Each structure stands twice: as C-alpha cells, then as structure tokens.
Amino acid sequence: MLYLGIDIGKNTHVASLIDETAKPLFKAFSFSNTTAGANSLLAKISAHTGCQTEIEIGMEATGHYWLSIYSFLAEKGFVVHVVNPIQTDGWRKGTEIRKRKTDIIDSVLIADLIRYGDFVETSLSDEDTLSLRNLSRFRSYLVSSISDLKRKVICVLDQVFPEYHTAFSDIFGETSKALLSHFQTADAFENITPEQLEKALEKISFKGFARNKITHISKLAANSFGLKFCQDSFALQLRLLIEQIKFIDAQVADVETEIKAILDKINSPITTVPGIGDVNAAVILGEIGDISRFSNASKLAAYAGIDASVSQSGEYQSKNNKMSKRGSPYLRKALFQAALIAAFHDPVFSAFYQKKISEGKHHLTAVGAVARKLCNTIFAVLKNNTPYIPQI
Incomplete structure (x- = not known):
C-alpha cells in the first residue's frame, strides 16, 4: 500500500508519496489547484501505481481549499481521508523534535499519519447538512x-x-x-x-x-x-x-x-431540545454533521470546545480548569445561546442552573455548565433520533 499526503494551499498544493515502510517515493510535488494541476498529480502517481485501491490519500480540512481536490480524487475512485489540522499538529509534536513546519514536511507528515492509521477522519456531511x-x-x-x-x-x-x-x-x-x-x-x-x-x-x-x-x-x-x-x-x-x-x-x-425549508425536509428532533429554534438547529446540525462520528457526549463537548482544559504536572493538578474553547466556535456559540434560554425556561435545566448559582458559581460559569449538560441531551436526541421529553 502507498500513502499520499497533500498539504493544502489556496492556489497550490504540495504532495508527497511514501510506501509501507515510510520510504519516500517522491517529495514536495507541487501542483496548482486547477483541473490541469490535479491531472498532473495523477500522472505523477501513475508512475508508481496504476491501481486506485493500492493508494490511500490524506489531506487536512484547511478552510474550503481542500474541497475541489477532494471532489476530483474521490470521483476518480481514490480513497481520500480528510483529517482535522489539530490532529496533524499533535502528530508533528510527537514525531518532530525540532520545531519545523514547511509544505514538504507537512505533506510527508500527513502521508505518515495516514500510514500509521491513528487518526479520526473528518466526517463529510450529506448535502442537506x-x-x-x-x-x-x-x-x-x-x-x-x-x-x-x-x-x-x-x-x-x-x-x-x-x-x-x-x-x-x-x-x-x-x-x-x-x-x-x-x-x-x-x-x-x-x-x-x-x-x-x-x-x-x-x-x-x-x-x-x-x-x-x-x-x-x-x-x-x-x-x-x-x-x-x-x-x-x-x-x-x-x-x-x-x-x-x-x-x-x-x-x-x-x-x-x-x-426552515431544509429543517422541515430532514425533520430532525433537535428543535425539541430547550433553547434550540430553527437558527440554532441549523448551526448545531451543520457543525456536528454525522452524530455517529462521536462515540459519546464528551467527545461532542470537546468538539464544541466546552470541555474543561487539563492542567497537571507531577502531583499538581489545577482545580480551576477553564473551558478549552477548541473546536467549532459556531457550535460553541449556538450551545451557549441555547443554554441561556434553557436555563430559565426548562424545569430540568433551570434547576441545574440554580444549583450552580447556589454553589457560588458566576452566572457565565453556570451557563457554561448548562451548555455542557445541553450537549449531553443533544447527543442523546440525535443518537437515538427521538425528541426531548421535559421532566416535570
């Protein structure tokens, strides 16, 4: 099996190909983000393999620039993996002692990440989502x-x-x-x-x-x-x-x-969750994509960036961990907007909010806790495809 890593750019992409032993077959092949450029990549690949099933391709979800080359390669029958840049950053830190970042290094690093297989693939949503x-x-x-x-x-x-x-x-x-x-x-x-x-x-x-x-x-x-x-x-x-x-x-x-027309078409139970109207529903569904890519609610919370950051060294562990704020800022904002409504209009979430306030938590901290609890509810509603039932 061969592994191709593509470092995505606005006008020009850079590709590197390695084999199963991580031996480079070619490095830093630069091609334009055009049909002609994509065809030149195919010609370069064909010198090493003529079968699409013998090669796996990886690229980062960088802005919107990856969509065209992804569409081109997928249409040609290649297996294409799209990974979050956060994962490649983590892989770089684990494999690179020196702090280096270039198009050549990144394309090889992406290829090696795909070869190793320890990555979570970015879910590609259906057309409505x-x-x-x-x-x-x-x-x-x-x-x-x-x-x-x-x-x-x-x-x-x-x-x-x-x-x-x-x-x-x-x-x-x-x-x-x-x-x-x-x-x-x-x-x-x-x-x-x-x-x-x-x-x-x-x-x-x-x-x-x-x-x-x-x-x-x-x-x-x-x-x-x-x-x-x-x-x-x-x-x-x-x-x-x-x-x-x-x-x-x-x-x-x-x-x-x-x-509203799209939401009526897909008929998702997400709008039964307190604080989630059509606008927030569109944001949440659009940002989450396929809920099956999250194995539990904690991973969904981490994707939204409303999980707690961890600060620990030796025997020391911080007791005042702040929200990580990594992941989708659109999803995080929508959850907070929904939490502000749910905290005062739903008996369960209102009681939870008041409990946090009684513990001496600041209003925004309490709302953040409601947003985390709301994330659990959203996960259950979407995973089971069943409406939210208020507990009175």
Missing part, C-alpha cells in the same frame, strides 16, 4: 455586518442629532428606520413640511404612533446640540447606512426561510 452549515455561517456573517452598520449609524447620529436616541427604546425599530430613511439631521426633523410628513408616513404601519414620535423628535431637534456643518454629507451617510441595514435584514429573512 452541508447546506445548513453554509447557510448558518452565511447568516452569521450577515448579522455581523448589520451590527457593524448599526455602530456606524450610532456614530453618525451622535454627531448630527445626539438627542435622537432618547425618542426610541430601539432606534433600529421599523418606525425609527423608516423615519431615518427620510430625515437624518436635527434641522431636517425640525423643518418637516406637510408633504414630507405624508410621504414619510406612506409605508409606516402605525401612523398615529409615528406622528407622535415625529412631534417629539421635532421638539428635541429645536434644541439639538448636533453639528451644524457638513450636514449634507452626514445625512447621505446615514440614509445609505439605513438602506444597507434594511437590505441585509431582508437577506437574513431569505436565508432563514431556506433554513
């Missing part, structure tokens, strides 16, 4: 973009109309955004004409509420301490920022609709 992961991560990006835009809106408002925020409990509510689309500065609110008012109210649902708010804001505008110069440039910024927020809000809604 992969779609959930892609959509949930894209939604996270969109939501983050909205947060950035909102901070910019606040920054501009603080300069041109610092009193505006006192008129609304949420300046990004629908009525407030509608008004800011038409009027951006204190002077604009103070000098609203009847025609401008009617146009602004056209697409606002609660017109009476909006009229009262405009009256209130106009009074605030009369004594505003906002800037009196460069108002046109600030007004343009504010209007465009509000338009971007509304546009991305609509995109988030579209993504959530698609997520």
